[in-house]
Amino acid sequence: MSGRVLLVDDDPSMLELLQARLTRRGFTVTSVSQPEAAVPLVLEQPFDVVLTDLNMQGMSGTQLCERVVANLPDLPVVVVTAFGSMETAVAAIRAGAYDFITKPVEMDALVHTLTRAVQHYQLKGEVVRLKKVVTESQRLGDLLGSSPPMLKVYDLIHRVADSDATIIIHGESGTGKELVARALHDKSRRASGPFVAVNCAAMPEALLESELFGHAKGAFTDAKTARAGLFAQAHGGTLLLDEVGEMPLGLQPKLLRALQERRVRPVGGNHEVPFDVRVVAATHRDLEGMVEEQRFREDLYYRLNVVQLELPPLRARGGDCLLLAQHFIEHFAARANKRVTGLNEAVAERLMSYSWPGNVRELRNCIERAVAVTLTERMAVDDLPEKIRAYRASQVVVASLDPSELTTLEEVERRYILRVMEEVKGNKSLAAQILGLDRKTLYRKLDRFKEGTGE
Numbered sequence: 001m002s003g004r005v006l007l008v009d010d011d012p013s014m015l016e017l018l019q020a021r022l023t024r025r026g027f028t029v030t031s032v033s034q035p036e037a038a039v040p041l042v043l044e045q046p047f048d049v050v051l052t053d054l055n056m057q058g059m060s061g062t063q064l065c066e067r068v069v070a071n072l073p074d075l076p077v078v079v080v081t082a083f084g085s086m087e088t089a090v091a092a093i094r095a096g097a098y099d100f101i102t103k104p105v106e107m108d109a110l111v112h113t114l115t116r117a118v119q120h121y122q123l124k125g126e127v128v129r130l131k132k133v134v135t136e137s138q139r140l141g142d143l144l145g146s147s148p149p150m151l152k153v154y155d156l157i158h159r160v161a162d163s164d165a166t167i168i169i170h171g172e173s174g175t176g177k178e179l180v181a182r183a184l185h186d187k188s189r190r191a192s193g194p195f196v197a198v199n200c201a202a203m204p205e206a207l208l209e210s211e212l213f214g215h216a217k218g219a220f221t222d223a224k225t226a227r228a229g230l231f232a233q234a235h236g237g238t239l240l241l242d243e244v245g246e247m248p249l250g251l252q253p254k255l256l257r258a259l260q261e262r263r264v265r266p267v268g269g270n271h272e273v274p275f276d277v278r279v280v281a282a283t284h285r286d287l288e289g290m291v292e293e294q295r296f297r298e299d300l301y302y303r304l305n306v307v308q309l310e311l312p313p314l315r316a317r318g319g320d321c322l323l324l325a326q327h328f329i330e331h332f333a334a335r336a337n338k339r340v341t342g343l344n345e346a347v348a349e350r351l352m353s354y355s356w357p358g359n360v361r362e363l364r365n366c367i368e369r370a371v372a373v374t375l376t377e378r379m380a381v382d383d384l385p386e387k388i389r390a391y392r393a394s395q396v397v398v399a400s401l402d403p404s405e406l407t408t409l410e411e412v413e414r415r416y417i418l419r420v421m422e423e424v425k426g427n428k429s430l431a432a433q434i435l436g437l438d439r440k441t442l443y444r445k446l447d448r449f450k451e452g453t454g455e
């Protein structure tokens, strides 16, 4: 095992001796005889451990230790103390030393201590690195989630962010289409330019036209001054056309022309203004179907649809639902100054089984409300809206009481218990909690089912 050691001792003969011996044992040693020089050195160069004498002129080993720890809390410091001076050794440990070794220095013991310190330091670095990888892979900008379909989305965002190709983001309402558009912008070379979003469903045709393309002074009654449109405002950046499926048919050829020619003509104006904008469109509609029904122009559809990014609904994102719930709990708890820090297993089970037709927006609202009403540190089922609390029960009753197959209560109970066991992947404690049974009773019932099947 090798490691980079910074050796500090104001006794030059000791310094030389230790340097030679440690080098022979495979360490890379840098030595300094002035303790004041050690702190700037650890800040400049990478070391795995500092080995310092305790009694030195100018600065004691304890003081040195304090300074190193204050600057680099993870870098281990090993101090060498005089034989029998336990008190100073303890003071050094209090000052943050990793370990101490007493004089006369026994080489095997020293090598052992240094090796442990180096390993400890390198492992710590690895854990920090891993943690970073995990958190970075769980999100992209403000987009949270680490399920396979979301990782695919992140991958596509990374791949296409830097091109100027038009993108259509397709996903159900509340899936985070606007966040994806922002992430595309933030990862692109246009990130320092503006990000402008417009909801194409929010206004009538004439207004949307002047919003997008701008208008000249006097173009209509209220146009007292000329106004630049959103294409001009987004110059150098990204323009999100949200709800593009709702774009009025009359306006569609004008948008197509603008996209083809990269210039717009303000309403009432007589010359065109060029723009440099990356266009991202978003919709929850089936645009292809709309094209077939002639409710959306085919040529515009193909112009927009250079890259298609499909954003999965929340119910297809597995455990992301819990990751997002935890994130929203922390967000709303901090805002409302409440002590709620998480949720219990029964809530987790409900959140995972609900279908979330309103997707992440619905989950966000549900958690905001639950944080407001909860009285406990871990959110409980009673804090959830009735619709979500009742969801599981109604599903199961329907599933079990197929009118063509009316059955006994005992059979309904059996099916329900097995269904819960399946949902919690065999975790009996969690199943017992959900079912409101004690564990022994659940075990007894499960054994009885097994007997029934002859297993």
Ligand SMILES: Nc1ncnc2c1ncn2[C@@H]1O[C@H](COP(=O)(O)OP(=O)(O)OP(=O)(O)O)[C@@H](O)[C@H]1O
Pocket: 142, 143, 144, 145, 171, 172, 173, 174, 175, 176, 177, 178, 179, 180, 242, 283, 284, 324, 360, 361, 364
């Ligand atoms: N993956 C995510 N991580 C964190 N927050 C998210 C995520 N997806 C959505 N949200 C949040 O959910 C809410 C809805 O997201 P957004 O407005 O981007 O959805 P949308 O798909 O554009 O909806 P609509 O189609 O209704 O316009 C926002 O508050 C957003 O911050």
